[in-house]
Amino acid sequence: xxxxxxxxxxxxxxxxxxxxxxxxxxxxxxxxxxxxxxxxxxxxxxxxxxxxxxxxxxxxxxxxxxxxxxxxxxxxxxxxxxxxxxxxxxxxxxxxxxxxxxxxxxxxxxxxxxxxxxxxxxxxxxxxxxxxxxxxxxxxxxxxxxxxxxxxxxxxxxxxxxxxxxxxxxxxxxxxxxxxxxxxxxxxxxxxxxxxxxxxxxxxxxxxxxxxxxxxxxxxxxxxxxxxxxxxxxxxxxxxxxxxxxxxxxxxxxxxxxxxxxxxxxxxxxxxxxxxxxxxxxxxxxxxxxxxxxxxxxxxxxxxxxxxxxxxxxxxxxxxxxxxxxxxxxxxxxxxxxxxxxxxxxxxxxxxxxxxxxxxxxxxxxxxxxxxxxxxxxxxxxxxxxxxxxxxxxxxxxxxxxxxxxxxxxxxxxxxxxxxxxxxxxxxxxxxxxxxx
Amino acid sequence: xxxxxxxxxxxxxxxxxxxxxxxxxxxxxxxxxxxxxxxxxxxxxxxxxxxxxxxxxxxxxxxxxxxxxxxxxxxxxxxxxxxxxxxxxxxxxxxxxxxxxxxxxxxxxxxxxxxxxxxxxxxxxxxxxxxxxxxxxxxx
Numbered sequence: 001x002x003x004x005x006x007x008x009x010x011x012x013x014x015x016x017x018x019x020x021x022x023x024x025x026x027x028x029x030x031x032x033x034x035x036x037x038x039x040x041x042x043x044x045x046x047x048x049x050x051x052x053x054x055x056x057x058x059x060x061x062x063x064x065x066x067x068x069x070x071x072x073x074x075x076x077x078x079x080x081x082x083x084x085x086x087x088x089x090x091x092x093x094x095x096x097x098x099x100x101x102x103x104x105x106x107x108x109x110x111x112x113x114x115x116x117x118x119x120x121x122x123x124x125x126x127x128x129x130x131x132x133x134x135x136x137x138x139x140x141x142x143x144x145x146x147x148x149x150x151x152x153x154x155x156x157x158x159x160x161x162x163x164x165x166x167x168x169x170x171x172x173x174x175x176x177x178x179x180x181x182x183x184x185x186x187x188x189x190x191x192x193x194x195x196x197x198x199x200x201x202x203x204x205x206x207x208x209x210x211x212x213x214x215x216x217x218x219x220x221x222x223x224x225x226x227x228x229x230x231x232x233x234x235x236x237x238x239x240x241x242x243x244x245x246x247x248x249x250x251x252x253x254x255x256x257x258x259x260x261x262x263x264x265x266x267x268x269x270x271x272x273x274x275x276x277x278x279x280x281x282x283x284x285x286x287x288x289x290x291x292x293x294x295x296x297x298x299x300x301x302x303x304x305x306x307x308x309x310x311x312x313x314x315x316x317x318x319x320x321x322x323x324x325x326x327x328x329x330x331x332x333x334x335x336x337x338x339x340x341x342x343x344x345x346x347x348x349x350x351x352x353x354x355x356x357x358x359x360x361x362x363x364x365x366x367x368x369x370x371x372x373x374x375x376x377x378x379x380x381x382x383x384x385x386x387x388x389x390x391x392x393x394x395x396x397x398x399x400x401x402x403x404x405x406x407x408x409x410x411x412x413x414x415x416x417x418x419x420x421x422x423x424x425x426x427x428x429x430x431x432x433x434x435x436x437x
Numbered sequence: 438x439x440x441x442x443x444x445x446x447x448x449x450x451x452x453x454x455x456x457x458x459x460x461x462x463x464x465x466x467x468x469x470x471x472x473x474x475x476x477x478x479x480x481x482x483x484x485x486x487x488x489x490x491x492x493x494x495x496x497x498x499x500x501x502x503x504x505x506x507x508x509x510x511x512x513x514x515x516x517x518x519x520x521x522x523x524x525x526x527x528x529x530x531x532x533x534x535x536x537x538x539x540x541x542x543x544x545x546x547x548x549x550x551x552x553x554x555x556x557x558x559x560x561x562x563x564x565x566x567x568x569x570x571x572x573x574x575x576x577x
Contacts, residue, residue, distance in 0.1 A: 255453040383500040
């Protein structure tokens with residue numbers, strides 16, 4: 001290091017005769033216990049560091065000779081300039097800086113600098129004193145020390161705040177972006193929901209259109225027929241009255257009454273069928289077994305009825321009592337009309353739970369309904385026997401199915417298992433308390 | 438063919454309609470032998486038994502097997518395919534008319550409300566089927 005410094009000094013002076021002077025300075029520089037740096041003032045390049053400085057900063061002298069003073073001084077060039085001005089204004093011959101050591105620690109130091117000129121060259125010799133270790137007694141030094149630290153702290157705080165602001169901005173931007181994405185996802189879900197609702201509405205509209213078309217067809221057939229027959233028999237009645245034909249008169253009157261009754265039943269059934277579309281059902285926990293038993297007991301007061309209940313106790317269902325009563329009345333009426341045996345009406349009622357529904361099979365011992373008609377019988381104005389045999393408009397089962405469906409259930413015809421007749425299956429939603437948790 | 442030999446099968450579920458048609462046929466002095474079946478199933482069974490009619494008057498709206506179902510099943514059997522079927526119904530919808538002809542009906546007659554009109558219509562049928570055209574001779 002000494003040789004390097006010598007060479008440096010010789011080169012800078014450019015004169016061999018100055019070598020003796022340089023050797024004296026180099027020896028002084030190397031042996032000096034104070035921390036010293038030789039710096040190029042124009043670039044800040046550290047040209048040389050003595051062992052005391054190297055020991056203080058934690059670098060080797062060679063490492064320091066590769067560094068610039070700005071790498072050690074933590075102040076910005078503007079802050080350094082401020083400090084220089086303060087030093088000038090205060091008549092100080094030293095500066096107070098904060099220097100960073102090799103291990104990252106920051107030390108507050110006083111720097112005494114003096115320019116030296118050799119021939120055409122000029123460099124700065126700085127003596128550094130560690131103020132952190134040696135408590136300064138002079139109030140003016142502590143004042144500047146405090147000022148400097150305050151500035152550094154302010155700068156650090158500003159930097160931290162800037163970083164915090166940047167971080168907050170980033171988080172905010174991220175949050176906005178996430179909100180945007182969330183809004184997009186929600187929008188997408190909403191669109192899908194709307195699309196599903198639209199599809200459901202279309203299905204409903206199509207179903208209603210089909211039903212309207214069916215009703216229109218029924219109007220063409222089923223409403224015109226009784227009206228035409230009544231008109232025809234009124235004509236026959238007139239003829240009979242004119243001719244005094246008692247037999248024709250009686251026959252005409254019988255058919256007029258029959259057709260009028262059919263027309264009345266048809267109108268009532270159709271009215272009820274259509275009003276079910278706009279009817280709101282109130283479901284409440286309902287004891288089906290009690291309701292069925294009550295209806296059968298009432299029927300048994302007038303008719304010969306035998307029934308057997310299987311699979312009880314039955315659970316409670318969530319259904320409208322009035323609605324279910326109407327359905328059961330239709331099914332029992334149907335059973336009376338078509339399910340009679342010489343021994344009277346025999347019924348078996350079997351209950352079971354499946355997939356959140358209570359399945360009630362109501363089976364009679366009559367002739368039953370062929371499999372090919374099991375769906376057709378639920379269409380409005382469908383009859384499997386002539387009006388003369390069993391009066392009625394053929395609306396009962398269509399009404400019953402629509403009522404059950406309106407309450408979230410289903411009504412179907414299934415194969416009879418016990419008595420061999422017709423077997424209607426009611427699927428009724430279980431009451432909340434009956435559903436397994 | 439004389440009127441005496443002419444056999445007509447009326448397929449109609451409704452007692453009142455069957456009564457009115459019979460009465461109109463009598464008034465029209467159409468024929469002597471009229472058989473009535475209450476639905477398509479019964480009519481098919483009757484045909485299978487061997488007594489084939491010369492003309493079938495078919496209602497459309499009937500329980501169990503409808504007029505259309507009867508027509509479809511009857512025309513699927515070669516031995517009954519030539520049998521002329523005239524639809525006699527309340528309907529006047531074009532859908533029903535087209536479907537009936539597509540299934541093999543040879544005529545479509547909407548039942549008139551007025552008995553005299555009904556009688557006139559049946560007389561028209563008589564003129565056509567008994568006087569003008571030759572009917573198929575079925576060997577069953």
